[in-house]
Amino acid sequence: MFVITGATGTIGRVAVQLLHEAGQPVAAVTRSRESAGLPEGVRLVGGDPSRPASLAEGLAELGGLEAVLISPRAVGEATGELLELAARHGAKRVVVISAVTVEYGGGYERFAAGFRAVEQAAAGSGLPWTFLRCADFAANSLAWAPQIRATGVVRGAYPEATTSPIHERDVAAVAVRALTGAHPEDAGAAHALTGPAPLTQRDRVRIIGEAVGVPLDFVEVTPEAVRRAMLAQGVPADAPDRALGYQRTCVDHPGPTTDTVHRLLGRPALPFATWADDHAAVFRPQTA
Numbered sequence: 001m002f003v004i005t006g007a008t009g010t011i012g013r014v015a016v017q018l019l020h021e022a023g024q025p026v027a028a029v030t031r032s033r034e035s036a037g038l039p040e041g042v043r044l045v046g047g048d049p050s051r052p053a054s055l056a057e058g059l060a061e062l063g064g065l066e067a068v069l070i071s072p073r074a075v076g077e078a079t080g081e082l083l084e085l086a087a088r089h090g091a092k093r094v095v096v097i098s099a100v101t102v103e104y105g106g107g108y109e110r111f112a113a114g115f116r117a118v119e120q121a122a123a124g125s126g127l128p129w130t131f132l133r134c135a136d137f138a139a140n141s142l143a144w145a146p147q148i149r150a151t152g153v154v155r156g157a158y159p160e161a162t163t164s165p166i167h168e169r170d171v172a173a174v175a176v177r178a179l180t181g182a183h184p185e186d187a188g189a190a191h192a193l194t195g196p197a198p199l200t201q202r203d204r205v206r207i208i209g210e211a212v213g214v215p216l217d218f219v220e221v222t223p224e225a226v227r228r229a230m231l232a233q234g235v236p237a238d239a240p241d242r243a244l245g246y247q248r249t250c251v252d253h254p255g256p257t258t259d260t261v262h263r264l265l266g267r268p269a270l271p272f273a274t275w276a277d278d279h280a281a282v283f284r285p286q287t288a
Helices: 008-022 054-062 074-090 109-123 138-151 168-180 201-212 223-232 239-252 260-265 270-280
Strands: 001-004 027-031 044-048 069-070 093-099 131-134 153-156 189-193 217-220
Touching: 001 008, 008 027, 008 168, 027 054, 027 138, 027 270, 044 054, 044 189, 054 074, 069 074, 069 168, 074 109, 093 109, 093 153, 093 168, 109 131, 109 239, 138 153, 138 201, 138 270, 153 201, 153 223, 168 260, 189 260, 201 217, 223 239
Parallel strands: 001 027, 001 069, 027 044, 069 093, 093 131, 131 189, 153 217
Antiparallel strands: none
């Protein structure tokens, strides 16, 4: 049984789907069974992964575990405790969704430090581990959807910030590869996963416009204006500094571009244009 934390999140949901489609037994950890919206046949473990004791009964009912996918956003500081519990139920491997800033640096050390702490907890669990150090998710661009639908314009800071955004399907596919243990070289590996090409924020907006068939503009505003807007939307207090700090760094020092996805999956990483096509309906302006 493969246990997925963050199972309704960007990566976890796709990992659950891939395992399920492959006929693998998969259990999704969720705080809300009723709203999980996962495929029929997927086992649901109700509870809060940041409080592993709440999962004890559900994990015991699964029988022997094979591997666990750790989403730091879902598990956080409880990683060590959760993996101790999973090991008692037979888990043989752990895969951690981490960030490329751990390896390559970035503009917000607290962001990298949080992922580094989760990696250290996994390494100290005694289980064979694999770290997936991801570039920024292409799915982060969904934050622009309300602006694009309403106005056809994205207002943001640092339009020339450059990264190689990665499609969630690529991260999930590498996660499934590592979870199943089919490739012994994944044990003890820290894979730096990125998209296939560096793009500025302005590039991304243009590509989304091509996907929806409507020209879109990126209008630069001050970082402080972005910070105020994010806080007004109810994001966590440290999120604006984390995002803006990383973007500022990526103006002068673009994020890395690796061939790791190609090497591991035997095909090129999916381009941002594919991601934009996959999500075009979310962005289509109301006037289109």
